[in-house]
Amino acid sequence: MLPSVASNLGNALLWVGVMIVGIAVEAATFQLISIWFAIGSLAALVALTLGAPFLAQLIVFAVISALMLALIRPFARKLLRPRGARTNADRILGEAALVTEKIDNARGTGQVKVFGQIWSARSAGGEAIPAGETVRIQSISGVRAIVAPAQTKGE
Numbered sequence: 001m002l003p004s005v006a007s008n009l010g011n012a013l014l015w016v017g018v019m020i021v022g023i024a025v026e027a028a029t030f031q032l033i034s035i036w037f038a039i040g041s042l043a044a045l046v047a048l049t050l051g052a053p054f055l056a057q058l059i060v061f062a063v064i065s066a067l068m069l070a071l072i073r074p075f076a077r078k079l080l081r082p083r084g085a086r087t088n089a090d091r092i093l094g095e096a097a098l099v100t101e102k103i104d105n106a107r108g109t110g111q112v113k114v115f116g117q118i119w120s121a122r123s124a125g126g127e128a129i130p131a132g133e134t135v136r137i138q139s140i141s142g143v144r145a146i147v148a149p150a151q152t153k154g155e
Contacts (some may be wrong), residue, residue, distance in 0.1 A: 011054055015045040015061075030071055040065030076111040091115070092137050096150060103147065112137070112145055119145040 013029050022038030044061035051061070068155035103110030105125050110121040112135060123129055124138045124146045 007054075008048060011048050011057060012045065015041045015048065015057070018061075019045070032076055036065045036068040037061075037072070039068050091120070092145065093139065095137050097121075097134045097135050097137055097145065097147060099129050099131050099147075102131050103135075112147060114145070119143075121145045123149050124148045139141055 018041035025034040043064040097112035097114035102113040
């Protein structure tokens with residue numbers, strides 16, 4: 001009877017140790033790397049208290065850890081992913097702008113006004129766009145707005 005108690009105590013210490021290491025690693029990284037193993041070790045500890053042999057505890061640990069990783073990690077990462085705040089540059093994408101200085105990619109000139117702000121601009125298609133035209137902002141490259149002529153007068 002004594003070897004069984006010592007064996008159970010050893011197994012209990014093993015699972016508690018795995019749980020502590022899993023929680024410590026997770027607390028240090030916050031990357032959802034090891035929390036699943038801590039939960040698996042808790043399940044193995046429960047299996048131990050129910051009298052399961054070590055092989056069954058090991059299987060419970062592996063199965064629960066794998067299930068937690070596969071089922072919950074994608075959902076948890078989506079919830080915990082920081083959402084970037086939109087910047088001024090993000091706000092102007094797709095917006096109409098007024099050309100205030102002729103856009104000429106060959107000369108490296110051109111400016112547009114959007115939301116009351118002046119942006120350096122380049123033509124997406126390479127064509128020159130005269131001042132006074134309305135353009136649509138396609139993308140941002142560095143500090144320059146990449147623009148294309150608006151399709152219709154209504155745009």
